[in-house]
Amino acid sequence: MSNFGKYKSNISVPSTDDYESPFRLFNKINDQNLFNIIDEEQIKLGGSPLMIYKYYQNKDIDDVYGEERNKTISVAPIRIYGHYEPKAIEENLTQFGIELTNDQQFTFNKSYVERRLSRPLVAGDIIKPEFQNLKYEVYEVQEDSFESYGVYHLVCSAKLLRDSEDIHQQYTPTSDRINSKEYLRDNPNA
Numbered sequence: 001m002s003n004f005g006k007y008k009s010n011i012s013v014p015s016t017d018d019y020e021s022p023f024r025l026f027n028k029i030n031d032q033n034l035f036n037i038i039d040e041e042q043i044k045l046g047g048s049p050l051m052i053y054k055y056y057q058n059k060d061i062d063d064v065y066g067e068e069r070n071k072t073i074s075v076a077p078i079r080i081y082g083h084y085e086p087k088a089i090e091e092n093l094t095q096f097g098i099e100l101t102n103d104q105q106f107t108f109n110k111s112y113v114e115r116r117l118s119r120p121l122v123a124g125d126i127i128k129p130e131f132q133n134l135k136y137e138v139y140e141v142q143e144d145s146f147e148s149y150g151v152y153h154l155v156c157s158a159k160l161l162r163d164s165e166d167i168h169q170q171y172t173p174t175s176d177r178i179n180s181k182e183y184l185r186d187n188p189n190a
Contacts, residue, residue, distance in 0.1 A: 032151075039151045040109040044081045048129060050106065051077035052117060055124035073126055080116050083107040086132060089160070102160040104136050110143065110152035121154055126161070135161040 054074040061068055084106045091098050106127060113121050120141070127136045136158035144153040 035146075035151050036109070036111055039153075040112045043083060043107075043109050043112070047081040047083045048131065049079055050082050050084075051128040051130060052080055052121070053077050053126035053128070053135075054117065054119075055122060055126065057124070071124060077128065078116055079130075080108065080113060082113075084129070086129065089134075100160055100162070104158050104160070106136075106138075106156045106158060107144075108154045108156070110154050113154055121156060127156070127158055137161050 056072040056074070058068060058072055060070065084104055087102060087104065090101055092101060108121065110120075121138065123138050123141060125138045127138060128134065138156045138158045140157040142155045142157075144155050145151070
């Protein structure tokens, strides 16, 4: 019989010493998830909408340049939020002609991007800011981390694309998974 002050009862209170509540304070894993969710929400609220065109790697590589002849990108963009500083296009006249020096840096929450794209952001992906009529090709992806908080950012360096509609094949994604054997049979150059 338990004694709860002046009230007597037959109910016994279960021991909570071994119970791990998801709302328990000072639980490092839950705190890290919370900081990550807050960071994701801050980027959504303060960031800009960006359209990501996924890059699909193929095996058609040029012998001279060592890069793909036609880069295959998705037709349907995926809308995500990120930070960047819009810059005016600069065309500097140098001794070698007109040069574009418009590299752009984009910052994303890592777990948010991986969840939206179903894969990490890779070099070759195309980023189009929703408020600009420009496309950027990602050439470097770095992970920036605040490990004590459990927050991970992706900092992407991208170069400005010119004539992007002419030099890229576009791939229309399907709802079903691609069977690699059928794809290779139908596309012998892949």
